Amino acid sequence: MNRRLAALAEPLIFKLFRHKVPTGHELTLERQRIYALPTRFGLLYAAMLLVMLLGSINYNNSLAFMLTFLLASMGIISILYTYRNLAHLQLRSGKAAPSFAGKDARFTVLLHNPDPLPRYALRLTAARAEPRLIDIAAGDTAAVELSIAAPRRGRLRLGMITLSTTYPLGLVRAWAYVNLDMQCIVYPRPGPRLALATAPNFHEGDRVGSAMGSDDFLGFRAYLPGDSPRHIHWKALARDLPMLTKKFTASETTDLWLDWSLLPAVDDETRLRILCRLVVDAQRASQAYGLRLPGVEIMPALGALHRHNCLQALALFGEPRR
Amino acid sequence: MSTTSAATAFRPEVLIRMLAVLGLVVAPQLPRLPPWLVVVSLAFAAWCYFITRRSLKLPSLWLRILLSILLLMAVYAHYGTLLGRDVGAALLIAMLALKLMEIREARDIYVTVFLGYFLIIIGFLFSQSLWMAGYMLVVVTLLTSVLIDLNRTRLTAIGSNLRLAASLLLRALPLALVVFILFPRISGPLWGMPKDAYNGMIGLDEEMAPGLISDLIQSDAVAFRAGFDGPIPPPRQRYWRGPILWQTDGMAWRTGHPWSPVLRSDPPPLVASGDAVTYTVTLEPHNRRWLYALDLVGTAPPDTKIAPDFLLLRAAPLRERLRYTVTSYPDGVASRLSGLERQRALQLPARGDPQARALAQEWHRRYHDPATIVQQALQMFHNQPFIYTLHPPAIVGDFVDRFLFTTRKGFCEHYAASFTFLMRAAGIPARVVTGYQGGELNPIGNYLIVRQRDAHAWSEVWLDGHGWTRVDPTAAVAPERIDLSIDNRQQGIGDAVRFELPQAAWLAALWRETHFAWDALNNKWNQWVLSYGVERQADLLGWLSLGGLSWQNMAILLLAVVGAMLVGMVIFMLKRERQAEDAIVRTYQAFCRKLARRGLSRRSYEGPVDFARRVAAQRPDLAGQVHGIIKLYTALRYGAYQTPAALDMLRRAVRHFRP
Secondary structure, three states: OOOOOHHHHHHHHHHHHHHHOOEEOEEEOOHHHOEEEEOHHHHHHHHHHHHHHHHHHHHOOHHHHHHHHHHHHHHHHHHHHHHHOOOOOEEEEEEEEOEEOOOEEEEEEEEEOOOOOOEEEEEEEEOOEOOEEEEEOOOOEEEEEEEEEOOOOEEEEOOOEEEEEOOOOOOEEEEEEEEEOOEEEEEOOOOOOOOOOOOOOOEOHHHOOOOOOOOEEEEEEEOOOOOOHHHEOHHHHHOOOOOEEEEEEOOOOOOEEEEHHHOOOOOHHHHHHHHHHHHHHHHHOOOOEEEEEOOEEEEEEOOHHHHHHHHHHHHOOOOOOO | OEEEEOOOOOOHHHHHHHHHHHHHHHHHHHHHOOHHHHHHHHHHHHHHHHHHHOOOOOOOHHHHHHHHHHHHHHHHHHHOOOOOHHHHHHHHHHHHHHHHHHOOOHHHHHHHHHHHHHHHHHHHOOOOOHHHHHHHHHHHHHHHHHHHHHOOOOOOOHHHHHHHHHHHHHHHHHHHHHHHHHOOOOOOOOOOOOHHHHOOOOOOOOEEOOOHHHHHOOOOOEEEEEEEOOOOOOHHHOEEEEEEEOEEOOOOEEOOOOOOHHHOOOOOOEEOOOOOEEEEEEEOOOOOOEEOEEOOEEEOOOOEEEOOOOOEEEOOOOOOOEEEEEEEOOOOEEOOOOHHHHHHOOOOOOOOOHHHHHHHHHHHHHHOOHHHHHHHHHHHHHHOOOEEEOOOOOOOOOHHHHHHHHHOEEOHHHHHHHHHHHHHHOOOOEEEEEEEEOOEEEOOOOEEEEEHHHEEEEEEEEEOOOEEEEEOHHHHHOOHHHHOOEOHHHOOOOOEOOEOOOOOOHHHHHHHHHHHHHHHHHHHHHHHHHOOOHHHHHHHHHHOOOOOOOHHHHHHHHHHHHHHHHHHHHHHHHHHHHHHHHHHHHHHHHHHHHHHHOOOOOOOOOOHHHHHHHHHHHOHHHHHHHHHHHHHHHHHHHOOOOOHHHHHHHHHHHHOOOO
16 A cells, blocks of 8 residues: 555655645644545556446447446546545644653644544554554544654654545545644653662762651751752641741661762763663652752652653753753 | 554455455356356355465465466367457456455455456446346446445445445446547447457348257347337238348258349339338347348338348448338339349259159149149148147258158248248249248337247249249248247247237236336337447437537537536535534524624634633523533534434524523
8 A cells, every 4th residue: 555656746746835734733634735646546447447448439338338437437536535535624732742762652643523424544644653544423533643753862743744545445545744733752761770880879878867868757947948848847837937847867768869970971872861761760669869960950859740850851951941 | 433553454354245246246247158267266266265264375476377377278278269258258257266366455456346347347248238237237336335345444334335335326427427428439449349249149140051040039139129100010011021042052041142243233123012111120230231121122221222132231240239210112012033033043952852843843734823833832831741840850861852741840941941942943933031020019119029039931932923922831831920929938849839829817918018118118228328329429419409519529528518517526525515514603603693792792712612601600591591502512513413403403592592
């Protein structure tokens, strides 16, 4: 199916109309932006009809004429069916979940069929993505997940989607380009775990006592900006007392500071990958961790959002702030 | 809703459906195919079925090439050629069977379905009956549904695919009809027609030998139909003259060389007397040059000449159905017999049949008067135990002697041949005429249907003063033959022929009635669909006051009409589907206008639900109604309840809404 003869003409059409590809979060497939060309089966069908016509003329056979014309008309009418199967479809950006480099990023595209006719066998293709086939009932909305290979950390744009269909007969392919404004964050690929011998000590032992542990309650001290909200003495606050922070000992486990500068001298990407691995492992071990990169510091904490913030910082490291 | 990844492979069920449909495509061809090819094709189909069902491996390329070569050689061995219609059909079916051996992906199914379409058109070269047309229309729909199957996301019920295929074909039909009518036709083939293209055409030949006509008579096929301007002549006068046979070797009779330059003179002047009969014949193609007409032809249709023996001849064999109008004079007489004709009309083989010759010479000595001799011969057939049968015993040796004096069982060809032999031996110029006798009246179309089973042979003798006189010796043996038609459905081997007697039973009457209606329909089908060619097209365009267009102008007309139809179709299909939604939107807008008049305009950014909430807050008295309308509207517009009933409800609610 992918060796369509139309594939020769398609890049040309794309070049000609590239500047007209609609872009946005919510798009409708306008009629003017739908292209249609015969598939290679359509061309074969046309060739067959030509031979049939010559035979009909030669034998002057009325029913042969009739069949030839009927099949030809059907082929032409099928263009309208194919075209109608695509026209007026509405596309909307859905979720774009972050992923790790080397894995697939998953973009959800929402397709809405505003017409009272069902749409059949719509094919969504994006660069580096496995094409998806989908039917949408009349007036229904479908969510299509496109998995796109994410080779590098950073931001990944969905890029151009081709929406196409050969329904009903496969003789004609209609397609349209849309540029849904979607992107997701690609975290660095988690690097190897550091061997114990070479592992720097990320635990900041000198801060024991003054740093906030979380095991045994020691007493209160005055609030300092940056203290974890979990340790604020809220009851005192409610009684109109000055803001206090509860003090705990950090006995065996101290906070992890995953620090760029403590890493062995390797290249930047490897550092990011090592840090990524450390973040993932720390989160998995439910150990609070903070992250220090040149120009970025994220206070130690735990949780999915914290993990995302850290990984995003790694993903976008080096990218100019917007 | 469902998503799947886009696989290029087809579902095995689709292949099985395709096999079933292909069976239906090939079915009408089966009786014509060599039996071994039928068996091989079925075996391949079964093989293909098991490969698919059990997910077995396809046969290797080498095996397939080997099978192809073997099949090609077998077809060649069977037909002795690779060109022609019959071989073409056989080869196409062999190709189809071979193709089943290599179905791997959707592409192969497309190719197979296209081959199926092709096979249908080949089938039309063999039969173009109404039945065939109807059957093939169903098969085309089925084949198309296989294509639809290939373009579905998942396996779909056959019914829904068939409905879609039918609706596609239904919308294509008007377009196809217009193209059918306007597509410029040319006369004559583009390239040479294969020799066997006309194998299916049956009819009388230039030769009459025992068994030829009795073979023909087994066929119910229509030879021609004839509609009369005036009253239809009685059965006794319905002798449709065909080839006139002059030359004999004692057993077979031939036309001789009737079209040699010497004999290509004009016919002798016709002494017309009595009433003229004018009628129009629609003759089925029979791949011979002559036309059939009643005694004696007065005027020839265009492009046709009258031979000296009053046979209508065209320049080329008749390979398309032809309509022609002729006037005949049943009592007309050819005025003279040329010397050459007399010589030909007395020709006999040098020896053989001594008994018959002796008998004829004795008659000649005793009576001398030709009319009396004719009478003698007819009496002999009538009085002696001659039997009229479709299955006479085979005769070896002197044909006339053995028949007249030993077997005495024969068919019209036996009687006509031996009678003419006797007349010539008695010195009376005589010739055998073959043609059709009788015909069935179709009261619905008021025309005669003459079938192959009405084929007949009789004699003409030259009587001075009367000219060529028709004598039908069969009438002396079986007079019913002339008044009734042969009912060949009841013939057993060696039986005496039974004739179709008028049936009184109402059931039989009903049966006849239906039969006649069906034939009348067939007649129209033949005249208006199957013989739609250069002439019919010119007639029809003339009637539409578009006559005399050059083919270039016709092509322009065709493109213009087709273009206009397509534009209409685009507007119809792409607009109509949105109408339903437009009605919903219009109703909603009417609702918004009603509220706007009360100072509650919808803001441009407000969706229906937010708007309803605001209206309900400001006018709690309207809350119930507004929520109801909005609920219906959102369900219609965005939900799955897009039924006409729901739209009706919305309309009614908005109409009765008085803020």
